[in-house]
Amino acid sequence: MLKDVMGVIYTGENDANLRELTMMRAIAALPVAGRYRVVDFLLSSMVNAGIRNVGVIMQKNYHSLMDHLGSGKEWDLHGKHDGLYVLPPFLTRENVGVYSGTLDALRSNTNYLSRSKQEYVVLCNSSIICNPHMDQFIQFHMDTNADVTLMYTCEESMLRDEMGTYIQVADDGRVTDMEVDPTHPTHANTFMEILILKRDYLRDLVDKGVAHGHHELSRDVLMPMVRDGNGRVMAWEYTGPAWRLDSVQGYFKFNMDVLDAEVRSKLFADDLPVYTKIRDEMPARYGENAMAVNSLVADGCIIEGTVENSILFRGVRIAPDAHVKNCIIMQDGQVHSNAYIENCILDKQAVIKRNARLIGPNAYPIVIAKNVVI
Amino acid sequence: MLLAGGQGSRLGILTKTVAKPAVPYGGKYRIIDFPLSNCTNSGIDTVGVLTQYQPLELNRYIGSGAPWDLDLNNGGVFVLPPYQKGKVGEWYRGTANAIYQNMAFIEQYNPDYVLILSGDHIYKMDYNKMLQFHIRNGADATIAVREVPWEEASRFGIMNTDAESKIIEFEEKPKQPKSNKASMGVYIFTWEKLRKYLTEDEADKTSSNDFGKNIIPKMLDDKQVMVAYQFDGYWKDVGTIESLWEANMDLLSTPLPIDLHDKKWRIYARNPGYTPHYIAKGATVTDSMITEGSQIYGHVHHSVIFSGVTVEEGANVQDAVVMPGAVIHRGAIVRRAIIAENAVVGPGCVVGEETGNIAVVGNGITLPAGVSVTAGQQVDASTTF
Numbered sequence: 001m002l003k004d005v006m007g008v009i010y011t012g013e014n015d016a017n018l019r020e021l022t023m024m025r026a027i028a029a030l031p032v033a034g035r036y037r038v039v040d041f042l043l044s045s046m047v048n049a050g051i052r053n054v055g056v057i058m059q060k061n062y063h064s065l066m067d068h069l070g071s072g073k074e075w076d077l078h079g080k081h082d083g084l085y086v087l088p089p090f091l092t093r094e095n096v097g098v099y100s101g102t103l104d105a106l107r108s109n110t111n112y113l114s115r116s117k118q119e120y121v122v123l124c125n126s127s128i129i130c131n132p133h134m135d136q137f138i139q140f141h142m143d144t145n146a147d148v149t150l151m152y153t154c155e156e157s158m159l160r161d162e163m164g165t166y167i168q169v170a171d172d173g174r175v176t177d178m179e180v181d182p183t184h185p186t187h188a189n190t191f192m193e194i195l196i197l198k199r200d201y202l203r204d205l206v207d208k209g210v211a212h213g214h215h216e217l218s219r220d221v222l223m224p225m226v227r228d229g230n231g232r233v234m235a236w237e238y239t240g241p242a243w244r245l246d247s248v249q250g251y252f253k254f255n256m257d258v259l260d261a262e263v264r265s266k267l268f269a270d271d272l273p274v275y276t277k278i279r280d281e282m283p284a285r286y287g288e289n290a291m292a293v294n295s296l297v298a299d300g301c302i303i304e305g306t307v308e309n310s311i312l313f314r315g316v317r318i319a320p321d322a323h324v325k326n327c328i329i330m331q332d333g334q335v336h337s338n339a340y341i342e343n344c345i346l347d348k349q350a351v352i353k354r355n356a357r358l359i360g361p362n363a364y365p366i367v368i369a370k371n372v373v374i
Numbered sequence: 375m376l377l378a379g380g381q382g383s384r385l386g387i388l389t390k391t392v393a394k395p396a397v398p399y400g401g402k403y404r405i406i407d408f409p410l411s412n413c414t415n416s417g418i419d420t421v422g423v424l425t426q427y428q429p430l431e432l433n434r435y436i437g438s439g440a441p442w443d444l445d446l447n448n449g450g451v452f453v454l455p456p457y458q459k460g461k462v463g464e465w466y467r468g469t470a471n472a473i474y475q476n477m478a479f480i481e482q483y484n485p486d487y488v489l490i491l492s493g494d495h496i497y498k499m500d501y502n503k504m505l506q507f508h509i510r511n512g513a514d515a516t517i518a519v520r521e522v523p524w525e526e527a528s529r530f531g532i533m534n535t536d537a538e539s540k541i542i543e544f545e546e547k548p549k550q551p552k553s554n555k556a557s558m559g560v561y562i563f564t565w566e567k568l569r570k571y572l573t574e575d576e577a578d579k580t581s582s583n584d585f586g587k588n589i590i591p592k593m594l595d596d597k598q599v600m601v602a603y604q605f606d607g608y609w610k611d612v613g614t615i616e617s618l619w620e621a622n623m624d625l626l627s628t629p630l631p632i633d634l635h636d637k638k639w640r641i642y643a644r645n646p647g648y649t650p651h652y653i654a655k656g657a658t659v660t661d662s663m664i665t666e667g668s669q670i671y672g673h674v675h676h677s678v679i680f681s682g683v684t685v686e687e688g689a690n691v692q693d694a695v696v697m698p699g700a701v702i703h704r705g706a707i708v709r710r711a712i713i714a715e716n717a718v719v720g721p722g723c724v725v726g727e728e729t730g731n732i733a734v735v736g737n738g739i740t741l742p743a744g745v746s747v748t749a750g751q752q753v754d755a756s757t758t759f
Binding site (some may be wrong): 261265273274275281282286288289290293299300312 | 402440625626635641642653658661679
């Protein structure tokens with residue numbers, strides 16, 4: 001059955017609120033939770049459900065994403081049949097390579113859609129982190145004979161003013177109303193930008209939408225469909241944890257939440273492993289006077305100082321007498337001796353030199369860009 | 375050709391169900407990662423791994439060879455168990471016989487030289503440098519040697535050499551060693567010569583078909599050109615419980631005696647794909663090495679913790695090697711011990727002692743609450759409490 005489902009991940013969403021973090025990369029390529037990239041979660045979720053054909057539509061700054069995904073080997077998507085398809089933007093006469101929305105992006109990749117053989121498509125964005133049982137979602141869609149099934153969550157932390165798509169769901173699972181980017185959401189169910197439908201049906205929607213000058217799937221296609229009742233739109237509830245990575249604070253909160261063992265056991269459940277690129281670092285080493293509490297530490301780290309409530313990615317060095325509190329330090333970051341940093345996000349290879357002090361306000365962490373030395 | 379068929383019986387219960395090269399080491403590695411990574415880093419892209427004893431775990435681990443970049447169209451890594459030839463089928467009778475039985479495999483690649491390795495040691499070595507030395511000396515065989523302390527020399531195969539590194543005599547475990555150059559079990563042969571000697575050795579019914587006992591002495595008798603290639607880096611035999619424990623403890627000293635951070639000579643391993651490890655509030659970790667997927671709530675000092683290990687609140691782990699998936703329950707004390715894969719140390723257990731030999735809890739063994747395991751004791755399924 002699942003052989004008949006393909007996946008498409010759109011990675012071109014708006015990332016202005018992530019500031020320096022997405023200056024050089026797509027949200028999908030943003031490093032999270034000590035060793036992952038955002039895209040790993042949904043990609044693994046699809047693979048865990050048995051999906052063997054996944055297209056990743058790229059838009060901006062996609063170099064680091066391509067570098068991360070490689071041949072798709074880590075996700076077992078490097079076979080002869082199907083596998084991982086990286087779909088970068090390209091120029092044609094009717095297409096300038098800049099997508100104004102998911103619909104646009106799909107139109108540019110109709111070739112990939114029409115060449116694929118699967119009957120169904122799971123389509124998603126990349127700015128929401130979650131790890132759903134995709135197989136249950138797919139099964140629900142087939143059992144209910146829906147035209148489209150949307151995945152949603154009741155998680156309150158997902159509600160935002162002026163952004164997001166919210167739905168009203170009837171007792172039988174039918175979607176009865178939808179609002180896109182409301183001033184205040186009136187429905188408590190957040191559409192997670194993950195949906196499933198027949199591939200032919202999607203192609204049809206894309207063709208019609210484009211012919212009417214539409215760009216966005218939710219606003220221009222799904223909302224009218226729900227309102228006018230000219231399509232059976234169902235909804236499936238995801239009950240696991242979910243996060244919106246729509247700002248620096250959102251990014252910070254997600255990482256800090258992962259320090260909670262219970263959250264970790266749900267997001268990284270045994271039957272839903274999350275795969276990622278491997279770096280072959282030696283295990284982390286702790287020095288004689290190391291002090292680490294409530295922290296996640298990846299391989300390749302050397303900790304000789306103090307680390308509290310923090311997330312250290314691969315290859316991070318914390319020198320003797322350095323003190324790190326409530327921080328996220330990405331790959332190969334360094335904090336030299338006697339430095340003190342609190343509420344900071346250090347992008348890759350950032351260095352905090354001796355005796356430096358850097359304290360961000362609680363709700364608004366300081367972001368140190370890639371390769372910056374302070 | 376990597377000889378990985380031995381049981382490694384001196385590792386006791388640790389090799390009851392797995393071959394020695396598959397024994398975990400250094401937090402995230404297995405012993406075989408070292409020779410395999412050395413091969414790929416040295417530019418050797420065709421490797422045969424000869425297996426015989428308990429090969430399942432090893433086969434699964436090697437898989438397609440992708441972790442070592444040995445999943446190639448031309449060459450790659452091949453697992454070579456003994457197989458039936460015509461009406462005859464037999465086990466590998468010795469190291470030389472194992473290679474003899476795989477001559478057809480070697481001939482497929484028509485090599486000029488063949489490198490023979492074992493899966494018993496932890497070291498980083500550029501085999502290509504050794505090959506260049508072999509070629510420069512116009513040798514028929516080159517044997518890698520390492521200077522060992524004189525008092526230990528009688529435990530090794532010792533090479534007596536002249537000023538030009540030519541081997542003049544080989545003595546297996548001599549009582550009065552004339553040199554302290556010990557064979558590392560790493561050989562390079564000119565294939566044509568080796569083929570001839572393997573064939574002759576096979577015909578000799580009195581031979582025990584072993585490189586050290588038969589092939590090398592015979593070649594020396596025949597005045598073949600044999601040279602010793604001196605290696606000076608870190609090299610550790612992990613053939614016994616004590617030496618395996620010591621080799622793990624070596625990774626906790628500063629500076630590291632074997633640099634595993636070296637980006638130019640990475641040691642590759644099959645990755646279990648866990649989250650980073652977690653150190654909880656109230657935990658203490660000092661002087662230790664910890665890898666991904668572990669959860670530390672207790673106290674860890676001077677220990678090597680492998681992937682997916684849990685150390686519960688109030689547990690105390692010191693001078694210990696805790697292998698993948700093991701659980702140390704609350705209040706347990708583990709000292710000078712090896713806790714093997716997926717073993718469970720029950721609440722309040724005491725494993726090992728401050729001094730004395732290393733205590734071992736075998737693969738998958740569950741120690742009931744409050745049990746004591748004394749220094750040097752090995753606990754397996756047959757142990758009763």
